[in-house]
Amino acid sequence: MPLDLLYFGALRDRLGRDAERVDPPSHVVTVGDLLGWLAGRDGAYRDALAEPSRIHAAVEGQPTGHEGSIFGAREVALFPPPGAL
Amino acid sequence: MPLDLLYFGALRDRLGRDAERVDPPSHVVTVGDLLGWLAGRDGAYRDALAEPSRIHAAVEGQPTGHEGSIFGAREVALFPPPGAL
Amino acid sequence: MIDIRIQATDFDPGHQIGRLEQLVAGSVASVTVAAVASDEVTEIHVDHYPALARNVLAAIGAEAEARFGLAGIILIHRHGPLLPGERIAFAAAAAAETGVAFEACGYLIDALRDRAPFWLRETLGDGSVRWR
Amino acid sequence: MIDIRIQATDFDPGHQIGRLEQLVAGSVASVTVAAVASDEVTEIHVDHYPALARNVLAAIGAEAEARFGLAGIILIHRHGPLLPGERIAFAAAAAAETGVAFEACGYLIDALRDRAPFWLRETLGDGSVRWR
Numbered sequence: 001m002p003l004d005l006l007y008f009g010a011l012r013d014r015l016g017r018d019a020e021r022v023d024p025p026s027h028v029v030t031v032g033d034l035l036g037w038l039a040g041r042d043g044a045y046r047d048a049l050a051e052p053s054r055i056h057a058a059v060e061g062q063p064t065g066h067e068g069s070i071f072g073a074r075e076v077a078l079f080p081p082p083g084a085l
Numbered sequence: 086m087p088l089d090l091l092y093f094g095a096l097r098d099r100l101g102r103d104a105e106r107v108d109p110p111s112h113v114v115t116v117g118d119l120l121g122w123l124a125g126r127d128g129a130y131r132d133a134l135a136e137p138s139r140i141h142a143a144v145e146g147q148p149t150g151h152e153g154s155i156f157g158a159r160e161v162a163l164f165p166p167p168g169a170l
Numbered sequence: 171m172i173d174i175r176i177q178a179t180d181f182d183p184g185h186q187i188g189r190l191e192q193l194v195a196g197s198v199a200s201v202t203v204a205a206v207a208s209d210e211v212t213e214i215h216v217d218h219y220p221a222l223a224r225n226v227l228a229a230i231g232a233e234a235e236a237r238f239g240l241a242g243i244i245l246i247h248r249h250g251p252l253l254p255g256e257r258i259a260f261a262a263a264a265a266a267e268t269g270v271a272f273e274a275c276g277y278l279i280d281a282l283r284d285r286a287p288f289w290l291r292e293t294l295g296d297g298s299v300r301w302r
Numbered sequence: 303m304i305d306i307r308i309q310a311t312d313f314d315p316g317h318q319i320g321r322l323e324q325l326v327a328g329s330v331a332s333v334t335v336a337a338v339a340s341d342e343v344t345e346i347h348v349d350h351y352p353a354l355a356r357n358v359l360a361a362i363g364a365e366a367e368a369r370f371g372l373a374g375i376i377l378i379h380r381h382g383p384l385l386p387g388e389r390i391a392f393a394a395a396a397a398a399e400t401g402v403a404f405e406a407c408g409y410l411i412d413a414l415r416d417r418a419p420f421w422l423r424e425t426l427g428d429g430s431v432r433w434r
Contacts, residue, residue, distance in 0.1 A: 148417075199334075
């Protein structure tokens with residue numbers, strides 16, 4: 001199922017984009033699965049996602065840990081640790 | 086030596102006055118001595134000063150413990166525990 | 171009252187405190203945060219994800235209300251372009267007890283710092299940019 | 303900057319925060335306290351000893367500055383007659399670091415509560431008075 005990915009903060013520059021539509025295989029069911037699948041796509045993703053602990057996620061606008069499900073989601077955001085203060 | 090005593094808070098009402106000039110004997114050298122001497126004057130003072138731990142003092146406008154000297158002071162204030170908030 | 175504002179424009183801390191003062195005879199604790207940057211920074215851009223920001227700030231407000239029993243909470247976070255030194259965020263809490271308002275305000279500002287989904291991009295005098 | 307004000311008149315929290323914001327690119331933490339009283343209280347009188355109040359508030363400000371390294375401190379305490387619900391005191395601290403400003407503000411408001419030489423006399427609807 002197509003999934004809209006949104007990137008924020010430094011991740012935008014590292015990936016060279018704000019958003020993209022992807023269609024991950026069916027074994028990708030958690031945020032962690034998604035990160036692993038993206039990192040395997042090419043060197044830019046591998047480098048940008050090299051420190052998974054520094055990548056936070058939101059599924060449908062709700063903060064979600066790496067163990068959280070993306071099943072059925074239409075929008076997943078990935079971003080560096082939040083906080084601008 | 087004459088000493089001006091100032092009273093604040095509930096102590097004013099209990100003693101029925103805001104201030105008075107006294108001339109304590111020479112063995113009265115600390116705030117604690119002063120409180121003891123005042124309490125011995127009459128029942129109103131004894132009652133008002135019955136809980137010395139609830140009587141705070143300032144000598145010449147500086148907060149002073151019961152062990153603090155009043156030697157040479159011209160103004161001593163006595164008052165309940167401070168704080169209006 | 172929990173008022174959450176995610177906005178590009180500046181805000182007036184005194185006006186916000188006044189709104190909270192009308193809710194309760196008690197205390198209002200507030201923190202106003204300016205965007206601090208080093209000297210070579212000429213502009214700051216606050217990146218954000220609106221849907222997530224609304225959800226996270228609403229959750230922070232609801233948690234603080236449940237935990238502290240407050241009369242009112244205001245959270246403001248700006249996004250978009252800022253000059254260094256401009257206000258970027260505000261947190262305030264109102265309660266009958268001073269200590270409660272103060273502790274709640276600390277909870278709010280810590281939560282904004284640790285969880286609010288905003289990211290800073292700084293533009294330097296030489297035109298280069300960096301993320302913080 | 304340490305600004306200590308002991309005054310009969312009201313004050314404007316927003317104006318005071320604005321004064322501190324001009325001192326530093328950073329954060330301003332503040333607490334505004336209203337005079338809380340039970341329903342039967344019609345007037346509050348804040349008794350004080352001016353010389354002692356000046357000395358104690360100045361000491362509190364100097365302690366906070368030494369301890370936290372602040373850009374600015376404002377302490378305001380009112381005296382004289384107040385209506386229930388009116389502002390009675392204000393404490394604020396400015397620092398480059400939000401956490402420093404907040405902790406310092408807490409120190410200031412605790413010190414005002416515990417040490418500031420002011421006493422409240424309440425007048426009740428039946429004309430009687432009581433000290434708090």
